[in-house]
Amino acid sequence: MQTHSDAVVPFVFESLPVRGALIQLQKSWQRMQLGHTYQMSVLETLGHAAAATGLIAQSLKFDGIITMQLSGDGPLAMLVMQCTSELELRGMASAPDLTDHASFAELVAQARCAITVDAGAMERPYQGIVEVTGASLADSLENYYAKSAQIPSHIHLVCEPSSCGGILLQQMPEKDSALEDDWRRLGMLAATLRPDDIAAGVGIDLLGKLFAADDVRVFGPRPVTFKCRCSKKRAEDVLRMLGEKETNAACAEKDRVDVTCEYCGRTRSFDTVDVSRLFSEHVVEGTDRVH
Ligand SMILES: [Zn+2]
Known part of the structure; x- marks a missing residue:
């Protein structure tokens, strides 16, 4: 079994202009929850944000920090997730008035979501505004990448208290029209990812299971750690x-x-x-x- 915990595993499809990454967070995810008591619906959104931010950060081509921030007037008052290009992750959420289970839509009612890319002191941070729509954070991010960033993407995120993770597929620039059917097919396969699939880690075995009919080239895993930047x-x-x-x-x-x-x-x-x-x-x- 070639599986890796607290890691990102990047990959490309050999015969399709599509690249991707799988992420699994276990120790880092459990450490992030330490000292907090999150309602299940908040925990799930926090786990999805952790996995998504890690997936975005692993694609950075420069030293920087990705910050995803949700804030609003709904039950989820605040959620902040930060990941550096070194894959050092931290995050927290605050939903002080939430008493019952809430759906994602209820939780983020009237919420704003911003993704900030900070490339260090030399450049001004870039901020993109993600319209919070649909049934999940993954849906909202897919919309953002399609509309604002012009990068067609499939994102599927999973979360349980013990581990969280997800998969990101992105079309590479040399898009050809013959890709459409395959792109839809890969999206459906990515969406079959379940929490059980990543409980033990991610790697070549899971990619083989998800995309059994495709040749996938898998790159070396990159470790993800919980690290706070406070001082x-x-x-x-x-x-x-x-x-x-x-x-x-x-x-x-x-x-x-x-x-x-x-x-x-x-x-x-x-x-x-x-x-x-x-x-x-x-x-x-x-x-x-x-x-
Ligand atoms: Zn701290």
Whole structure:
């Protein structure tokens, strides 16, 4: 069995201008849920977002960060998923008012979805707006790629509490009209992917099972890890944004103020001395050290 966990497996079809990738997240996905109690419908959307963002990030041709952000007035107040071109992933969701199971459409009612591609300090980030439509995040992303990015794509995502994943198929530029039937056929096959198929990992065996009639060239797997980008400096920035008065008030209760990262759950404490230093005129900057 050639299967890989917490990995992306890129591939191309030998006789069709179609490339793709399979992703499976297990440890990274379970780590992302640590410290959070998500309703099943939120968990599913978060897992789909994790798999989709990983699939988009693996296609980056430069060093950068993909951020998918859903926010709205519906039950899903906020969902953020980030993946670097090194496939370091983090994400969280917030749906404080959700009490019952909700369908995807109910969850994301009036939500906006943006995908930001940040290529680093040298370039301005690019942002695409994804219209949240249809029955799933995958549908919305397929629409986005077809309309805005002009890259016909099939996306199918699966999620369970123990593992999540998905498949991305994209037409390569040398599109020929003879492809239509095959393209439809590949989309139907990709949509047969079930959570059980990826529970143990992804790889050449699964591709052989999904696309038994096609020659598929499989590239080496790339590992995906959970990694948070929070730092002491970012925690200090949170307190600076909160303001001196509010921070001092929070500090007065326990002689310290705690800033907990919503992504990884790490708490950084600042005592009264730290806080007065933070707001003093001669600010000594903390190091921007990523743990
Ligand atoms: Zn963190």
